[in-house]
Amino acid sequence: MRRTYYLNFLESLLLVALFSAVNVAFAQVEVDIAGDEGLRIPITILKFEGEGSDELMVSDIIRDDLNKTGLFSVSSGNDDWWLVSDVEPGSYPMWKERRVRNLVAAKVERRSDDLIEVSLRLFDVPNESQLLGRMISSDLKNIRQVAHRASDLIYEKLTGDKGIFRTRIAFVKRLEKKFSLFSADYDGHNSIELYSSQEPIMSPVWSPDGSSLAFVTFFNRQAAVFVLDLSGRSSGTDLRPKIIGPFEGSNSAPAWTKDGRSLAISIAKGGVSDIHLVSLTDLNVVRLTDSRSIDTEASFSPDGKSILFTSDRGGNPQIYRATSDGKSPKRVSFSGRYNASPRFSPDGTFFAFIHYDRGMFNVAVQDIESGLVQILSSGQLDQSPSVSPNGKVIVYASERNGHGILRFISRNGRAKAFFEIPDGDVREPSWGPFLDE
Numbered sequence: 001m002r003r004t005y006y007l008n009f010l011e012s013l014l015l016v017a018l019f020s021a022v023n024v025a026f027a028q029v030e031v032d033i034a035g036d037e038g039l040r041i042p043i044t045i046l047k048f049e050g051e052g053s054d055e056l057m058v059s060d061i062i063r064d065d066l067n068k069t070g071l072f073s074v075s076s077g078n079d080d081w082w083l084v085s086d087v088e089p090g091s092y093p094m095w096k097e098r099r100v101r102n103l104v105a106a107k108v109e110r111r112s113d114d115l116i117e118v119s120l121r122l123f124d125v126p127n128e129s130q131l132l133g134r135m136i137s138s139d140l141k142n143i144r145q146v147a148h149r150a151s152d153l154i155y156e157k158l159t160g161d162k163g164i165f166r167t168r169i170a171f172v173k174r175l176e177k178k179f180s181l182f183s184a185d186y187d188g189h190n191s192i193e194l195y196s197s198q199e200p201i202m203s204p205v206w207s208p209d210g211s212s213l214a215f216v217t218f219f220n221r222q223a224a225v226f227v228l229d230l231s232g233r234s235s236g237t238d239l240r241p242k243i244i245g246p247f248e249g250s251n252s253a254p255a256w257t258k259d260g261r262s263l264a265i266s267i268a269k270g271g272v273s274d275i276h277l278v279s280l281t282d283l284n285v286v287r288l289t290d291s292r293s294i295d296t297e298a299s300f301s302p303d304g305k306s307i308l309f310t311s312d313r314g315g316n317p318q319i320y321r322a323t324s325d326g327k328s329p330k331r332v333s334f335s336g337r338y339n340a341s342p343r344f345s346p347d348g349t350f351f352a353f354i355h356y357d358r359g360m361f362n363v364a365v366q367d368i369e370s371g372l373v374q375i376l377s378s379g380q381l382d383q384s385p386s387v388s389p390n391g392k393v394i395v396y397a398s399e400r401n402g403h404g405i406l407r408f409i410s411r412n413g414r415a416k417a418f419f420e421i422p423d424g425d426v427r428e429p430s431w432g433p434f435l436d437e
Contacts, residue, residue, distance in 0.1 A: 040073040041158055043102040047076070048118070050108035058108055058118060061147035064187070065165045066155065068408070069392070070415020095125045102131075104154060116140045120150050122157060132157050144189055164388045166435050169395060170194075170204040170213055171406065172428040173421070181215060181228070183432070186388075188419050194239055195228055203253055206432040207260045213430075214254040214263055219243060223250040225265050227280065244278060247285065253297045257324075258304035264288065266296040275309055275326065288326030299344050299351070300324065308332070308342035308351055319353060333366065335373045341384065345391040350411075352385040352394050363396050365411065376409050386431040395429045 043066065048059045059076070066072040095103060103123040111117050115137060122132035134153055138146045145166060152163030170183045179201045184191035195201070199218040206213055213228045226241035245251060249269035256263060262279050273294045277286045289295040293313035300307050304324055311320050311329075319333035319342045333339035338356035345351060348368065355364040355375060363377040363385045377396065385396040391411060398407045400418065404425030407418040420426070 041071055041102065042073045042075070042100075043104065043154075043158070044075045044100045045104040048106040048108050050110075058106070058143065058147040058150065059104075061144060062104065062151045062154070065148060065151035065163075068187075068415065068417055069155070070410050070412075071159060092125060092128045095123075100125045102158065106150070110140070111137070114139050114141075116143060116146060118146055118150060120153065122154055144185065148185070161392065162390045162434060164390050164393065164431075164434075167389055168210075168432045169386075169406075170206065170428075170430040170432065171426050172201045172204065173426050174200075179217075181213070183213075186431075194230070195241055202428055204428055204430045205254055205256060206430055207256050208258060208433060209260055210433045210435070212260075214244075214256065215241075216252050216254065219246055222246065223252045225251045225254045225263065227263075244280070245283065247276070247278075255298040255300060255307075257300055258302070264298035264300070264307070266298070268294075268296075275307075286325075289322075289329070290326075297341050299342050301344050302346055302348045308344060310340040310342065319351075332371070333373075334371075335364075339364075343385055343387055345387050346389050347391050349391075352387050354383060354385065363394060363409065365394070374413065376413050377407065379407070382407070384428050384430075386429050388431050389434045395431055397427045397429060 045059050045063050051057055051059060063074050063076060067074045103125055105121050107119045109117045117135065117137040120132065120134045120136060121130060123129070124131050132153060136146050136149050148165035151165040155161070155163035164186055167186050168183045169186055170181065173180055173182060177198060178196055179199065180196040181194045181201050181204055182191050183194060194213065197217055202216040204213050204215040211229065211231055213230065214225060215228070216223055216225055218224065224246040225244045227244060228239055228241040230239070244263060244265065247267050249267045251265050251267055253266040254263045261281060262277050264275050265278050266273050267276050272292060273296050274290055275288045275295050275298050277288055288307070289309065291311070291313050293311055295309055295311045297310040298307050299309070306321055306323055308319055308321050310317055314331060317338050317340045318331055319339045320329045321332045322329040333353070336355050336357040340354050342351045342353045350365050350367050352363060352365050355362050359380070361381050361383065362375050362379065363382050364373055364375045366373045376394065377398070379398045381399055383397045385394050387394050393408055393410055395406055395408050398405055398418070400420060404427050405418050405420040406426055406429050407416070409416050
């Protein structure tokens, strides 16, 4: 019965959770910041010189970016405050009087019909010093990316961690009987349809360099793994996914190796599933697990030396860790009746997963060294966790008022947000890597 239950749950992930959405950006309906206001980094972001039209409101985008992290106490100041692109040494007493600590000011200029330039500055008011000065320029159509770049610079300067504001998230949606694979900015804007099908699309996962997406759809009535090369989008050619194999049985749950040259794929036959490593160069196949159980959902560690995977070899689905060649598997999850869908953090210090207990499927994180588990989400059917490339945020699929949404939660659980499309569902999120500078 336990195996039947697990198979039924896998089938529900693959076949029953049908996704629907429309081709628009997510509508943000909630940002909930928990915790002590005094623990957050105070920052004042003035309206920038040169702003005015909606398309040039760079400061608003930066405020929104930093506010979502839960790490900042963001202020825009009073309407009568200066609109400045610079702060002279003699003006620091005025900002101190207004109890400003970190001050962001900038000037936005159009250099031509298509080119925009932002002169960004960040000041430490108590210490009367400039922390950051940077010129950012781009095409006007990329104004949001310019703002996200500014947010990344500010975030890294004040926290020491890289910002994720220019990263992208892949997700699946369905409109009537059409399934589509999309990518979008982390905040849901600039969504792009990459591939569509009349068959369900599942389990998208980015390659380490962000140049490709692997995903699962159906081929000849069997689940199969495909790889979509995204480099063709920039050259204007049509994106056509390449099928990997397919290999006899149901092929699912792809996971990239560190070098991006191979995929771990779960191949199921006769009620048993094992994880295989498939070279994308010559399709050479190496079996990583070999048991009379369900082994699936591999995730490679950042150093490439080990893998996490889900298995019911102990009776209930639990998470196991093995060397990258599948040897010496050891169970690592012990809290709750059911644990699945492990995803290593980018630094390898923890993994996110789905934890089931008392009728609730929730997102949790477990520290690799101590084994300490923290339950982060509170939905009844939370699925598909994916960790941001800086390890600070987790995106996952959930539900609201009967339809699917994407939820975001910070690693410490203090900041939460969710995004939804008014007349449909979104599912299967996968967070992409950092962009090259």
